[in-house]
Amino acid sequence: ELKVEQNPLFLSMQEGKNYTIYCNYSTTSDRLYWYRQDPGKSLESLFVLLSNGAVKQEGRLMASLDTKARLSTLHITAAVHDLSATYFCAVDITQGGSEKLVFGKGTKLTVNP
Amino acid sequence: SAVISQKPSRDICQRGTSLTIQCQVDSQVTMMFWYRQQPGQSLTLIATANQGSEATYESGFVIDKFPISRPNLTFSTLTVSNMSPEDSSIYLCSARDRTYYEQYFGPGTRLTVT
Numbered sequence: 001e002l003k004v005e006q007n008p009l010f011l012s013m014q015e016g017k018n019y020t021i022y023c024n025y026s027t028t029s030d031r032l033y034w035y036r037q038d039p040g041k042s043l044e045s046l047f048v049l050l051s052n053g054a055v056k057q058e059g060r061l062m063a064s065l066d067t068k069a070r071l072s073t074l075h076i077t078a079a080v081h082d083l084s085a086t087y088f089c090a091v092d093i094t095q096g097g098s099e100k101l102v103f104g105k106g107t108k109l110t111v112n113p
Numbered sequence: 114s115a116v117i118s119q120k121p122s123r124d125i126c127q128r129g130t131s132l133t134i135q136c137q138v139d140s141q142v143t144m145m146f147w148y149r150q151q152p153g154q155s156l157t158l159i160a161t162a163n164q165g166s167e168a169t170y171e172s173g174f175v176i177d178k179f180p181i182s183r184p185n186l187t188f189s190t191l192t193v194s195n196m197s198p199e200d201s202s203i204y205l206c207s208a209r210d211r212t213y214y215e216q217y218f219g220p221g222t223r224l225t226v227t
Contacts (some may be wrong), residue, residue, distance in 0.1 A: 041219040
């Protein structure tokens with residue numbers, strides 16, 4: 001059974017600091033997704049990483065994928081309060097001939113002034 | 114990008130009744146999915162909605178409880194049948210653009226069963 005493990009599950013950080021969220025998964029996959037969810041809202045797509053070594057950056061967030069290590073990271077640079085949200089990684093797998101996303105438990109990020 | 118709408122956005126239902134949730138995508142997509150999310154929890158895939166054939170259900174979910182239709186490439190419905198309080202959750206429709214591998218989510222339907 002595929003396991004997708006995020007850590008930390010809860011992260012409280014100060015504005016201006018840097019931090020990394022880790023996403024480990026237990027099966028072979030070349031595609032990994034990062035989403036953001038604000039309270040009471042749906043999921044917003046942040047990054048789609050499609051191959052080993054992929055790196056994408058948007059503003060203060062940068063995501064990378066190492067398919068050999070089965071590891072993706074979401075790095076936060078100089079955090080600001082607006083980044084407070086829950087971040088999910090999701091691994092794309094093919095099972096029974098169809099593709100699907102399997103989600104981690106999410107990392108609840110709180111950025112304090 | 115695809116924009117997904119869901120109806121209803123929320124509902125309060127009596128135990129033993131059924132509710133059908135509609136999902137509309139503003140463009141044709143190859144794949145549509147239904148997820149469930151308990152408050153404060155992660156997302157669990159219920160099924161893949163296949164156009165023109167029966168949905169593919171994940172372990173722990175069955176067609177009698179969660180019948181799904183997908184009559185075309187932009188629309189799907191999920192019915193939650195014979196509801197119990199344990200079915201109280203947020204139900205999310207999702208669609209994938211296979212060309213770019215983007216997967217989008219609808220705003221969700223918040224269901225409360227009393």
